[in-house]
Amino acid sequence: MSATIQFTDVRRVFRGRGGAEHAAVDGVDLLVDSSTRLGIVGESGSGKSTVVRMMLGLDHPTAGSVEFDGVPLASMSAPALRAFRRQVQLVAQDTSSSFDPRRTLRDALRKPCHNLLELDTAAADAAIDRTLEALSLDPALAARKPHQVSGGQRQRFSIARALVVEPTVIVCDEAVSALDVSVQGSVLNLLKEHCENHDAGLVFVSHGLPATAFISEELVVMYQGRVVERGPVGRVLFETEHPYTQTLVDAYRVTEGVPS
Amino acid sequence: MALALDTPDRDTRRRRTRRPGIASVTLVPAAILVLLAVLGPVLVPFSPIDVVDRPDLPPGGAHWFGTDSAGMDVFSRTIAATRNNLLIGLITTVLATSLGILIGLVVGMNESRRGPVGTLARGVSRALDLVQAVPAIIIGLVLIAFFGASIPSLTVALTVCLLPNQARLVRAEVLRVRGEAYLDAARVSGDSELVLIAKHVLPNSSWPALENASLVFGSAIVLTAGLGFLGVGLHPPTPEWGSMIAIGAPGAASGRWWSALFPAVALALTVFAVSGVGRRLFGDD
Amino acid sequence: MTHLWTRNGWWVRRLAVLPLHLLIFALVVFFLVKLIPGDPVAVLSGGQPMTPEQYEATRASLGLADPIWVQLTTFLGDAVRLDFGNSIISGIGVMDEMSTRLPETVELAVMAMTISALLALALGFLVVLRPRNAVSRVIASYARAAGAVPDFCLGVAGVFVFYSVLHWAPAPIGRYATSLNAPPRTTGFPFLDALLSSDTVLMSSMIQHLWLPIGVLVVAYAPMLLKLFIRSLDQAKNAQATRFRIASGASRPMVLLSVGRRALPSTIAMFGTIFGFMVGGAVVVEQLFAIPGMGEYAVQAVTRADFVALRGFLLVVGAVSLIVFFLVDVVTMSLDPRRRPGVATAGG
Numbered sequence: 001m002s003a004t005i006q007f008t009d010v011r012r013v014f015r016g017r018g019g020a021e022h023a024a025v026d027g028v029d030l031l032v033d034s035s036t037r038l039g040i041v042g043e044s045g046s047g048k049s050t051v052v053r054m055m056l057g058l059d060h061p062t063a064g065s066v067e068f069d070g071v072p073l074a075s076m077s078a079p080a081l082r083a084f085r086r087q088v089q090l091v092a093q094d095t096s097s098s099f100d101p102r103r104t105l106r107d108a109l110r111k112p113c114h115n116l117l118e119l120d121t122a123a124a125d126a127a128i129d130r131t132l133e134a135l136s137l138d139p140a141l142a143a144r145k146p147h148q149v150s151g152g153q154r155q156r157f158s159i160a161r162a163l164v165v166e167p168t169v170i171v172c173d174e175a176v177s178a179l180d181v182s183v184q185g186s187v188l189n190l191l192k193e194h195c196e197n198h199d200a201g202l203v204f205v206s207h208g209l210p211a212t213a214f215i216s217e218e219l220v221v222m223y224q225g226r227v228v229e230r231g232p233v234g235r236v237l238f239e240t241e242h243p244y245t246q247t248l249v250d251a252y253r254v255t256e257g258v259p260s
Numbered sequence: 261m262a263l264a265l266d267t268p269d270r271d272t273r274r275r276r277t278r279r280p281g282i283a284s285v286t287l288v289p290a291a292i293l294v295l296l297a298v299l300g301p302v303l304v305p306f307s308p309i310d311v312v313d314r315p316d317l318p319p320g321g322a323h324w325f326g327t328d329s330a331g332m333d334v335f336s337r338t339i340a341a342t343r344n345n346l347l348i349g350l351i352t353t354v355l356a357t358s359l360g361i362l363i364g365l366v367v368g369m370n371e372s373r374r375g376p377v378g379t380l381a382r383g384v385s386r387a388l389d390l391v392q393a394v395p396a397i398i399i400g401l402v403l404i405a406f407f408g409a410s411i412p413s414l415t416v417a418l419t420v421c422l423l424p425n426q427a428r429l430v431r432a433e434v435l436r437v438r439g440e441a442y443l444d445a446a447r448v449s450g451d452s453e454l455v456l457i458a459k460h461v462l463p464n465s466s467w468p469a470l471e472n473a474s475l476v477f478g479s480a481i482v483l484t485a486g487l488g489f490l491g492v493g494l495h496p497p498t499p500e501w502g503s504m505i506a507i508g509a510p511g512a513a514s515g516r517w518w519s520a521l522f523p524a525v526a527l528a529l530t531v532f533a534v535s536g537v538g539r540r541l542f543g544d545d
Numbered sequence: 546m547t548h549l550w551t552r553n554g555w556w557v558r559r560l561a562v563l564p565l566h567l568l569i570f571a572l573v574v575f576f577l578v579k580l581i582p583g584d585p586v587a588v589l590s591g592g593q594p595m596t597p598e599q600y601e602a603t604r605a606s607l608g609l610a611d612p613i614w615v616q617l618t619t620f621l622g623d624a625v626r627l628d629f630g631n632s633i634i635s636g637i638g639v640m641d642e643m644s645t646r647l648p649e650t651v652e653l654a655v656m657a658m659t660i661s662a663l664l665a666l667a668l669g670f671l672v673v674l675r676p677r678n679a680v681s682r683v684i685a686s687y688a689r690a691a692g693a694v695p696d697f698c699l700g701v702a703g704v705f706v707f708y709s710v711l712h713w714a715p716a717p718i719g720r721y722a723t724s725l726n727a728p729p730r731t732t733g734f735p736f737l738d739a740l741l742s743s744d745t746v747l748m749s750s751m752i753q754h755l756w757l758p759i760g761v762l763v764v765a766y767a768p769m770l771l772k773l774f775i776r777s778l779d780q781a782k783n784a785q786a787t788r789f790r791i792a793s794g795a796s797r798p799m800v801l802l803s804v805g806r807r808a809l810p811s812t813i814a815m816f817g818t819i820f821g822f823m824v825g826g827a828v829v830v831e832q833l834f835a836i837p838g839m840g841e842y843a844v845q846a847v848t849r850a851d852f853v854a855l856r857g858f859l860l861v862v863g864a865v866s867l868i869v870f871f872l873v874d875v876v877t878m879s880l881d882p883r884r885r886p887g888v889a890t891a892g893g
Binding site for chain 2: 566569578639698700709717827828829833840847866867869
C-alpha cells in the first residue's frame with residue numbers, strides 16, 4: 001500500500017495581534033512514507049509543531065502544498081480524509097491534555113475504531129484490548145479517566161490510540177519529552193519495534209537529539225522555520241554542515257559521550 | 261442590583277470534578293420553596309388578590325403577617341407570590357444559561373476565523389461586552405417598556421439582561437478549550453467538527469455558566485422584585501414580592517413594618533436557598 | 546516617533562475605539578427604542594380622538610413621518626451635538642434634564658463607591674492578614690453573601706429602623722430639607738456646589754438626608770468589591786513573586802505593599818462593573834428616598850412611553866458607562882502592562 005506525504009515548498013504565515021506577519025514555516029520540502037523512520041529536530045519555535053499539524057491535515061499551508069498520495073490535504077473530501085487518517089496517525093505531544101478529561105480512555109480509543117475502521121463496539125473493544133496487551137497495558141486501565149493513570153501509562157494509551165487502526169505512518173510530536181528518562185527508553189523501543197514488525201513509517205519530531213537520533217534513520221534539522229540540514233543520521237551527526245546543527249551535536253556528544 | 265458577576269480566573273479555577281452524593285441538607289430549603297410554589301395558592305387562608313379585611317392590621321391571630329395598606333392578607337400574598345417569582349427565576353435561568361452556552365460556543369469557535377462568519381462572531385463578542393455597559397435593572401426597565409409587564413415578557417427581558425454574562429463566561433472557556441490537544445487528537449481519530457463541538461467542546465466549556473446558574477437565578481429573582489419595586493413589574497394585585505415591598509415601603513416609613521418585611525425576608529431566604537444549592541452542586545466558595 | 550508610539554500606542558488605540566463603541570451603542574439604542582410597540586402619537590394625545598390631519602401633523606412634528614434612515618441620521622447628527630431632542634410629554638429638552646439629573650445621580654454613585662472602595666481595601670487586608678480573627682470571619686462570610694439581600698430591601702429596612710424607630714434619619718424625602726434652597730449651580734454636583742458655596746446649613750442637611758441612602762448602597766455593593774479583592778489578595782499572597790520577596794528578606798510593609806500592588810489591577814478592573822451597579826442601585830435608591838435624579842426620569846419615561854426621553858436617557862447612561870470602562874481599562878493597563886492589547890502572555 002502506498003502512503004506518501006509530500007511537502008512542496010510549504011510556507012505557513014501567522015498574523016500577530018499587532019498585524020505583524022511571522023512565517024512559522026518557510027520553504028520546506030519533505031517526503032514521508034512508510035519505508036523510513038524520519039526524525040525532525042529543532043528548538044521550540046523552529047516550526048516543527050506547525051509541520052506536524054500540516055502533515056496531519058489539522059492546519060494548511062499559506063503557500064505551497066501538502067499532498068497525500070498526490071491529493072492536497074487542504075481540498076480532501078470527508079471520506080478521503082478518513083482514508084488518509086486510517087493510514088496516518090498521531091501520537092500527541094502533551095500527555096496531560098491529549099485526552100478529554102471527562103471521558104474514559106476506552107472512549108477515546110473507540111473513536112478511531114468507529115470513525116476510521118467502522119467497527120461495532122464489540123469488535124472495537126477486541127481490537128483495543130489486543131493493542132493494549134501488545135503495549136503491555138492492562139485493558140482494565142482503559143475504564144479510567146486520563147488523570148487516573150500515570151504519565152507513562154497515558155502516553156502508552158496515546159500510542160495505542162494511534163496504533164489501533166494499524167496505520168502505515170505514525171507521527172510522534174514530542175512523544176517522549178514529557179516522560180521520565182527511565183520510561184522514555186521503553187516507549188522508544190516499543191515504537192521502533194512496532195515500525196519494524198509492521199513495516200510502518202515513523203515521523204519522530206522532538207527538540208532532543210538523543211532520542212531522535214536513536215529512533216530515526218533519516219534526520220531533518222529545522223531552524224527558524226527552515227530545513228537547515230538533512231540526511232542519514234550518521235552523516236548529520238558526523239559531517240555536520242550548519243552551525244546550529246553543530247551546537248546540537250556538540251551538546252549530544254557531551255551527554256552521550258560520543259567521540260568526535 | 262445584585263448580580264451575576266462572576267469572573268473565574270482562568271488559571272486557578274479549572275474544571276472542578278463534581279462531588280458525589282450531594283448533601284441533602286442544603287436541598288431542604290429549596291425543596292420547601294418548590295413545594296410552596298406548587299401548593300401555595302391552595303394552602304393560603306385568604307385570597308391573595310382580594311381585599312379581605314381592614315387595612316394596616318398588625319400581625320396577629322387571623323392575619324399572621326398582618327394586612328397591607330389596601331387590606332390584603334400579607335401572609336397569603338407572600339406565599340402565593342412564591343410561584344410567580346420562582347417561575348420567572350427558573351425559566352430565566354434555564355433560558356439565559358442554555359442560550360448563553362450556545363452563543364458563547366458559536367462565538368468562541370468562530371471568533372478567530374476569517375471572512376463574514378468571523379467578523380460576525382467578533383461583532384457579537386464586542387456587543388456582549390457593550391451590553392455590560394448598562395446596568396441590568398435599566399435594561400430590564402427598557403425591555404419591560406417594550407413588552408409590557410407579564411410573566412412571559414418579564415422572563416424574556418430578564419433573559420436578555422442575564423444572558424450576556426453567561427455567554428461571556430462560556431466564550432472565555434471555549435477559547436481555552438479550543439487549544440487543548442485532545443481536540444486535535446479527536447480530529448485525527450476521525451471526528452467531524454460538529455461531533456467535536458458537541459462531544460468535547462460543549463461539555464468542557466459550559467461549566468462556568470452552569471456554576472454561575474445559581475447566581476443567575478438569584479439575580480433574576482432580585483431583578484423581578486426590583487422592577488416590581490420600581491413599579492414596572494407585574495401589576496398589583498398579582499402577588500409578587502417586589503411590588504409588595506414597594507406597596508409596603510411608605511408603611512415602613514411610618515412604623516408599619518410588616519407588609520414590607522415579610523416579602524423581603526421571603527426574597528432573601530429564596531436567594532440564600534438557591535445559592536446554597538449552587539454551592540453544593542459546584543463546590544464554589 | 547516610533548518609540549513614542551510603541552510606548553503610548555496601547556491607550557491611543559483603546560481611545561480610538563471609544564467613539565466606535567459609542568456609535569454601535571447609539572445604533573442599538575435607536576433600533577431598540579424604535580421596536581417598542583405602541584404609537585407615540587396616541588400616547589401624546591392621551592387617547593383623545595384625533596382627525597387624520599391632526600394625527601399626521603403630530604406624526605410629522607415628532608419626525609416620525611420621515612423615512613427611517615432620515616430619522617436615524619437626524620438622531621445621530623443631533624446626538625453628536627449632544628442634542629437628544631425634547632421629551633414628547635413635558636416638552637423639556639432631554640439634554641437640559643440630563644445635565645441637572647446626571648451629576649446628581651453620579652454624585653450619589655461616586656460617594657457610595659468611594660466609601661465602598663476604602664472599606665473594601667481596609668477590610669480586605671484585615672481578612673487576608675488575620676484570617677483567624679473572629680471579626681475577619683464575619684466579614685469574610687458577609688463578603689461571600691454578596692448580593693443576597695437586594696438594595697431595595699436594605700433600603701426599606703433602613704428607613705424603618707433609622708427613620709421610623711430610631712429617628713436618626715429625617716423623612717426619606719429628597720436630598721435636603723424642603724425648606725432650604727438649592728445651592729448656586731457651579732459644577733452641577735449638588736453636594737460639591739454646597740461645599741463650594743460654604744453653605745453649612747445646606748451641607749449638614751444633605752449629610753443628614755444622604756447618609757442613609759449612601760449607606761444602603763455601600764452595604765449592598767461593598768461586599769462584591771470585597772469578595773473580589775479578598776480573592777485577588779489571596780492569589781497575590783501565594784504568588785511566586787511574593788514568596789521570592791519574603792525569601793529575599795524584604796520588610797513586612799514592603800511585602801504588603803507588593804501584595805497590594807499585585808492584587809490591585811484585577812480589583813480595579815471590576816470597578817467598571819461595580820460603577821454600573823452603583824448607577825443601577827442609585828436608580829432604585831432614588832425612587833425609595835424620593836431623590837430627584839436619573840432614576841425618577843427613567844421610570845417616568847418608561848411608564849409614559851416617552852421614546853425620546855428613553856432614547857436620550859439610555860444614550861447618556863451608556864456613554865457614561867463606556868467612558869468609565871475606558872478609564873478603568875487605562876488605569877489597569879498602566880498598572881499591569883500584561884493587560885495591554887498586543888502583549889503576548891503565553892510563552893512560546
